[in-house]
Amino acid sequence: MLMNKAISDLKKTLTSKNVLTELEERYAYSQDASPGLKGVADVVVFAEDIEQVQHIVKIANKYKLPVICRGAGTNTVGACVTEHGGIILNFSKMNKILEINPENMTARVQPGVIVGVLQNEVEKLGLYYPPDPSNLAVSTIGGSIAQNSAGARTFKYGSTKDYIIDMLVVTAQGEILRTGSNTVKNAAGYNLGSLFIGSEGTLGIVVEATLKLIPKPQCSKVIMAYFDKLTDAANAVTSIIKQRISPSTIDFMDKNAIQTVEKFYPVGLLTDKEAALIIEIDGFKSSIEEQKDIVTKVLRQANASAIQYSSTEEEASKIWQARRSSMGACAKLKPNITTDDVIVPRENLPQLVKGIQGICDKYNLTVCMVGHVGDGSVHPQIPIDFNNKEEYKNYKLAKGEIYDLTVKLGGTISGEHGIGLEKRAYISKVVNSTALNYMREIKKVFDPNNILNPYKIF
Numbered sequence: 001m002l003m004n005k006a007i008s009d010l011k012k013t014l015t016s017k018n019v020l021t022e023l024e025e026r027y028a029y030s031q032d033a034s035p036g037l038k039g040v041a042d043v044v045v046f047a048e049d050i051e052q053v054q055h056i057v058k059i060a061n062k063y064k065l066p067v068i069c070r071g072a073g074t075n076t077v078g079a080c081v082t083e084h085g086g087i088i089l090n091f092s093k094m095n096k097i098l099e100i101n102p103e104n105m106t107a108r109v110q111p112g113v114i115v116g117v118l119q120n121e122v123e124k125l126g127l128y129y130p131p132d133p134s135n136l137a138v139s140t141i142g143g144s145i146a147q148n149s150a151g152a153r154t155f156k157y158g159s160t161k162d163y164i165i166d167m168l169v170v171t172a173q174g175e176i177l178r179t180g181s182n183t184v185k186n187a188a189g190y191n192l193g194s195l196f197i198g199s200e201g202t203l204g205i206v207v208e209a210t211l212k213l214i215p216k217p218q219c220s221k222v223i224m225a226y227f228d229k230l231t232d233a234a235n236a237v238t239s240i241i242k243q244r245i246s247p248s249t250i251d252f253m254d255k256n257a258i259q260t261v262e263k264f265y266p267v268g269l270l271t272d273k274e275a276a277l278i279i280e281i282d283g284f285k286s287s288i289e290e291q292k293d294i295v296t297k298v299l300r301q302a303n304a305s306a307i308q309y310s311s312t313e314e315e316a317s318k319i320w321q322a323r324r325s326s327m328g329a330c331a332k333l334k335p336n337i338t339t340d341d342v343i344v345p346r347e348n349l350p351q352l353v354k355g356i357q358g359i360c361d362k363y364n365l366t367v368c369m370v371g372h373v374g375d376g377s378v379h380p381q382i383p384i385d386f387n388n389k390e391e392y393k394n395y396k397l398a399k400g401e402i403y404d405l406t407v408k409l410g411g412t413i414s415g416e417h418g419i420g421l422e423k424r425a426y427i428s429k430v431v432n433s434t435a436l437n438y439m440r441e442i443k444k445v446f447d448p449n450n451i452l453n454p455y456k457i458f
């Protein structure tokens with residue numbers, strides 16, 4: 001009843017093409033890349049400007065209905081799944097780059113801008129927006145802010161949070177809150193922006209963001225190092241870091257990931273190796289050969305059994321395409337694909353990688369491991385069949401053990417993918433009760449009626 005009234009109000013505010021009520025449409029926009037989590041929104045709306053977002057939120061607040069923002073719906077933790085129905089607020093029509101300012105080295109964007117599109121545009125001007133989630137070809141700036149997305153380049157350049165200097169946020173009451181200023185530094189009051197970054201759309205709705213850009217590195221080279229032992233690859237990461245050089249990436253693929261990618265998207269990876277590191281070095285042209293020699297020396301000392309170098313940008317991008325297609329390739333092995341996102345202090349990476357392999361062997365599960373290992377971050381991708389009860393039970397047991405191991409090694413259960421619905425039952429393993437209580441209080445302050453993406457995170 002309330003929903004019917006709300007839909008009628010929404011139709012008065014938005015054009016009819018921007019209000020979807022058919023079941024098929026609602027279902028399609030209510031899922032994300034999380035495995036096995038399902039929901040159906042009552043209505044899907046597309047906002048075209050900030051005022052429309054304010055109207056939508058005011059209607060939701062009036063009728064106390066959930067509002068769930070949606071970028072590309074690629075998060076893997078059910079952060080966009082409409083567990084309790086409500087309104088899906090889709091940002092695909094607010095996808096404009098409003099300004100690129102070369103003097104200030106900033107870009108002002110709407111939330112639906114695709115990360116990869118922004119990167120291409122700023123790079124044409126010799127600028128760089130480093131955060132590079134593996135699915136940057138589709139994921140949006142709004143989604144990246146709400147998940148604090150990271151990627152391979154985080155090792156050298158940091159994650160999304162390091163590039164947000166200002167945001168316009170629509171609050172749960174439909175007001176506009178500005179988090180910063182158009183400057184790279186800001187010490188005026190509390191840093192409210194940091195609360196919204198990584199908040200999964202539970203505290204406010206990002207309707208515009210000003211991003212910091214940096215100069216694009218003059219040159220880069222990809223070094224692909226293969227190892228005959230998994231732990232040698234993990235140990236090589238610490239050896240590289242000890243050299244005090246800073247590659248832009250130190251990424252990882254285990255044997256199953258290499259073989260699966262090569263099977264479905266062949267690019268010439270060496271499939272008889274146990275693991276590979278993808279190391280990218282960048283900087284001035286004159287520095288590349290020196291960096292390459294240092295990294296090569298360390299890799300040889302760390303027992304790399306084969307090393308390949310990209311000689312053109314096309315070759316480098318082929319290697320990255322292969323790495324970025326790993327989840328898609330693994331998804332072809334079984335009806336369902338699960339991916340996780342655990343992170344430990346780098347010194348404990350060899351134990352984590354070995355431990356995950358051991359746990360999956362124990363439960364008879366195939367695991368394809370990839371990860372931004374320079375940060376200590378590992379994504380175990382486990383292809384399974386959710387209809388196979390035994391396999392599903394084993395998967396759940398393995399997941400719990402992987403989290404316990406991660407915590408034992410001083411790590412946490414999400415480095416970049418967030419908590420959403422998928423991990424909320426586990427959050428108390430890594431966030432203590434005092435901190436959780438403060439988080440709940442913060443939620444109440446910003447969203448007293450619990451309408452913004454309710455029941456996500458905790």
Ligand SMILES: Cc1cc2nc3c(=O)[nH]c(=O)nc-3n(C[C@H](O)[C@H](O)[C@H](O)COP(=O)(O)OP(=O)(O)OC[C@H]3O[C@@H](n4cnc5c(N)ncnc54)[C@H](O)[C@@H]3O)c2cc1C
Pocket residue numbers: 032033068069070071072073074075076079080091111132133134135138139140141142143144145146147148149150151152200201202204205206207327328416417453
């Ligand atoms: C194949 C694959 C590879 C991936 N690789 C990486 C990786 O390398 N690194 C990484 O960090 N993540 C990765 N992810 C996870 C995911 O892609 C990222 O979290 C991504 O940034 C989400 O963007 P999106 O536009 O799809 O957001 P969505 O999934 O649509 O939304 C994510 C969250 O943001 C909220 N939201 C969306 N827009 C707004 C807004 N304007 N205001 C407030 N809240 C909003 C949503 O409600 C939801 O809670 C990967 C996912 C896949 C499927």
